[in-house]
Amino acid sequence: MSWFKKLFLAFVLLTILGISTIFVTYLVLKDELPDVATLKDVRLQTPMQVFTADGELISQFGEQRRIPLRLDEMPPMLIQAFLATExxxxxxxxxIDIIGIVRAATVVATSGELSQGASTITQQLARNFFLTREKKIIRKVKEIFLAIHIEQLLSKDEILELYLNKIELGQRAFGVGAAAQVYFGKTxxxxxxxxMAIIAGLPKAPSLLNPVRSASNARARRNIVLGRMLDTGAIDKTTYDNAIAAPVTSRLHGAQITASAPYIAEMVRQQMVERFGEEMTYSDGFKVYTTINSKQQTQARLALQQNIYNYDERHGYRGPVALAWKATLENNEGETPVFKExxxxxxxxxxxxxxxxxxxxDLLPAVVTAVASQSAEVMLKGGQRVTLEWDGLKWARSFINDERQGAAPKTAAAILAPGMHILVRQQDNNWRLSQEPTVSSALVALDPHNGAIRALVGGFSFSQSQFNRVTQAKRQVGSNIKPFIYSAALEQNYTLASIMNDAPIHQWDSNAGIAWRPRNSPAVYDGPIRIREALAKSKNVVSIRLLRGIGVDASIAHLQKFGFALTDLPRNETLALGSASSTPLEVVTGYAVFANGGYLVQPYVVDKVFNSQNELIYQHNPLLACNNCAADMAQTNTELTTETTESSLQNQDPLPKHAPQVISAQNAFLIADALKSSVWGGGDWRQGTGWNGTARLAQSLKRRDISGKTGTTNDSKDTWFxxxxxxxxxxxxxxxDDANRSLGRATWNANLGRDQSAGTEAGARTALPAWLSFMNDVLPNYPERATAAPVGISSVRIDLASGLLSRRNDYTSDFEYFKLGTEPTQYAAGSLPQLQFGEEKQEKTTELDELF
Known part of the structure; x- marks a missing residue:
């Protein structure tokens, strides 16, 4: 009994000593322990996501990949896998798990090393949020105290949800949602x-056990997890056997991008960093909704890329990427050429x-394995073998330089040989020989009513070049400048019926000691010509004569109204030919003024921003083109009393802002209408007076509400539409991208027949097809609508040769629009005076007039 009492007393003393030690340790460490109450309002670092206006994911930015999920959004089996393992x-x-702690303490006592963690999920959560992973006793003690605090503050489900969203799982994936996406491309x-077992096995050593880095390590760890799930009853034996037998297949997956718009994504990233700073942008879980229409964006990208391919093919094949092995053609007779390999x-x-x-x-690497008379067999990455038929090869005459191409090939052996490493692509379900383009392009679509960018492609491929040619490439605009020059002329009382002399200009430059001889392209001169027709035919010398008539300074001042920078506008007569340099975004913004009735909108791409709690924190308030702005503003001012304060409006929709009207509605209407002639031309083809505008290819759209203008610079270095x-x-x-390099010309390819575009590269041949392809796809979503003439516009019949009034209603005359007060006052010679005849008699009068 004495022995038992001593033993009991020792136990009591040790217990008191242990409790006292824990209490003293807590008092010592109390001030060093973080406040776990912050977990109540924890903000997980979540990447920024960028979406189209219709909700398609464009991109994701952030150092940590995380997809936060509620516990009830996670499959129970996945939760059981973590519980069984951890x-x-x-x-x-x-x-805290007392059994686990005793086990770990025993290991420390016997080995002197802290090799077993014995950490519960709550302890791991404490470590992940507040501590480091260093294996020290003091860190373990802090972890225990923090875990007890967390259990008092949060429910078990709240703790588990935080843990499964916070845990690091390798490859910059944090949380189970991100791990599922990164390793398997799934939700x-x-x-x-x-x-699930692979993911649940990752917390032990994420960098070593993930299936991308080591499939064998991942398999071994997975099998341990499955065994524990079987032991705990989370799965049955059949499920266990099937899961054990499953192969480990994994590769890195990015975010589930559903809309390809990398140039837009980069624009958004830069704007968000400027507005919110880098730390918030990359970690606060912003959801940014852009103005981009996902279908239009896809169509813009495909149109641009196909147009580049077309240019590249008509200029010839530059040869294989490399040689996997060398083969020499020994005999090209018969159906199967003979090569020495x-x-x-x-x-x-x-x-x-x-x-x-x-x-x-969409260009895939391939190696030629066999060549027949007019076909070739190739192997693609992954082992797939496909055949390049003659239709996919016959374009590939040799590239000599930008101006010259070789003879059209007659056999596949003239193009390819076994061992060649080439690039191929699919077009219309057929395989086609291709090559990485060297030419560049840009395409941008804008809503003229508010400046919203609906589609933007800054180059052939963002992976090839991150240089955004829509916003960063200032290039000479060529004849795309002419509508703005003509708009300035209309402000100086020129009209669309004014007659200009389309004749060569020879001007001596005393400083240079040479004559300046600007030419039309092509070098055809029509003599006296109406301004409407000159614009539609893009007559260079007429543009120069108009510039002289209104003055260089007045022209520059007028161009600035459209948003063009003064520093980009040369102060000489080359301005009329497009020597000014602008980005495609500046050009499309300027043209929007003609489309919307004279208002300068501001292009924008970020529409709304939501935070991680789905609260709207930013809404763009665009400048609106509004034909009734004055009335709207008067109504708004009437409704707002003097007692209205900013605080009373802060929870309401922001008041609309109106874009400045930079030209009159009449001026905008006249230019837009004149540019329709660039598409549809004029005259009467049956009478031999018909003529085409430079954009006649756009007639294929069969829309009468289209206005357009081509543009080509000297030596075809820049082409526009x-x-x-x-x-x-x-x-x-x-x-x-090399502004000194010409786009050159393409000679006739005998293999392609009529299905080609030969000649010097120009706006109509080189830039218009991409625009046409894009518009062919998107215009069905925009019902055709005629633009009503604004107040202050009249329409009178004029003589097409002189621009004067006419009473004839045959092919020599047509109706023309004028600003009120600028109509011609004289009748053309041969036009009979107006008589009060009936309609039938008027037709006879016209016939008599034609005789004279």
Whole structure:
């Protein structure tokens, strides 16, 4: 009994000593422990997501990949996998697992090393939020105290939800939602049991156990997790056997991008960093909704890329990317050419070679394995074998330079040989030989009513070049400048019926000691010509004569109204030919003034921003083009009393802001209407007086509400087309990034027949097709609507030769629009005076007039 009393007394003393030690330790560490109450309002670092206006994901930015989920959004099997592996008694213990601690303490006592963690999920949560991963006793003690505090503050489900969203799982994936996306390209609800087990096994060593880095390590850890799930009853034996037998297949997946708009994504990223700073932008879980229409964006990208391919093909084939092995053509007679091949790669070596080769956009790396008379067999990355038929090869005459191409090939052996590493793509379900383009392009679509950018493609591929040619490339605009010059002329009482002399200009430059001889392109001169026709035909010398008539300074001042910078406008007569340099975004914004009735809108791409709690924190309030702005503003001012304060409006929709009217509605209408002649031409083809505008290819759209203008600079270094309807303005540009390089010309390819575009590259041939392809797809969403003439516009019949009034109603005359007060006052010679005849008699009078 004496021995038992001593033992009991010792136990009591040790217990008191232990409790006292814990209490003293707590008092010592209390001031060092963080406030776990912050977990009540925790903000997980979440990447910024960028969406189209219709909700398609464009991009995601952030150092940590995280997809926060509520606990009820996670599959129960995935939760059970973590509990079975990390903390089977999670719902029973008070935050610390005494059995686990004793086990870990025993290891420390026997080995002197802290090799077992014994951390519950609550302790891991405490460490992840507040502590480091260093293996020290003091850190473990802090972890225990914090875990007890957390259990008092949060419910078990709240703790588990925070843990499963916070835990680091490798490859910059934090939380189970991000891990499912990164490793398997799935949502958590689409994971299989074996995939859930792989993810649940990652917390032990995320960098070593993830399936991308080591499939064998991931498999071994997965099997341990599955065994624990079987032991705890989370899965049955059949499920266990099936999951154990499943192969480990994983690769890195990015965010589930559903709309390809990388140039837009980068624009948004820059704007968000400027507005909110880098830290908030990349970690506060912003959801940014842009003005981009996902369907229009896809159509813009495809139109631009196909147009580049077309240019590239008509200028010839530059040869293979490389040689996987060398083959020499020995005999090209018969259906199968004979090659001598030096050390061809076997199947395995060839696949290994291709696995290391990059593609770009829809261009896939391939190696030629066999060549027939007019076809070739190639192997793609992954081992797929496809055939390039003659229709996909016959374009590939050799590229000599930008001005010259070789002869049209007659056989596949004249183009390809076994061992060639080439690029191929699919077009209309057929495989086609291709090459990485060297030419550049840009396309941007704008809503003229508010400046919203609906589609923007800044180049062939963002991976090829991040240089955004829509916003960053200032290029000479060529004849795209002419509508603005003509608009200035209308302000100086010129009319669309004014007659100008389309004749060569020879001007001596005493400083240079040479004559300046600007020419039309093509060098055709029509003599006296109406301004409408001169604009539609893009007559260079007429544009210069108009500039002289209104003055260079007045022209520059007028161009500035459209948003063009003074520093980009040369103060000489070359301004009339487009020597000014602007970005495609500046050009499309300027043209929007003609489309919307004279208002200068501001282009924008960020529409709304929501925070991680789905609260609206930013709403763009665009400048609106408004034909009744004065009336609207008067109504608004009437409704707002003097007692109205900013605080009373802060929870209401912001008041609309009106874009400044920079030209009159009459001026905008006249230019827009004149630019329709660029598409449809004029005259009477049956009478031999018909003529085409430079944008006649746009007639294929069969829309009478389209206005447009081509643009080509000297030596075809820049080509443009800008066209618009009342609801959409689109600019297309094609050129080389090297501004000194000409787009050249393409000679006739005998293999292609009529299905080609030969000749010198120009706006109508090079830039218009991309615009046309894009508009062909998107215009069905914009009903055709005629633009009503604004107040202050009259329409009178004029003589087409002289621009004077006419009473004839045959092919020599037509109706023309004028600003009130600028109509001609004289009748053309041969026009009979107005008589009060009936309609039938009037027709006879016209016939008599024609005789004279």
């Amino acid at each position: 903390d089977t008694r999670f719902y029973e213990h008070p935050g 958590v609800n689409d994971l299989t049991v074996d995939e 030096d050390s061809p790669l076997d199947e395995t070596a060839l696949q290994q070679y291709l696995d290391q080769q990059p593609g770009i956009e 800008t066209g618009f309807t009342p609801d959409l303005v689109v600019t297309s540009w094609v050129g080389f």
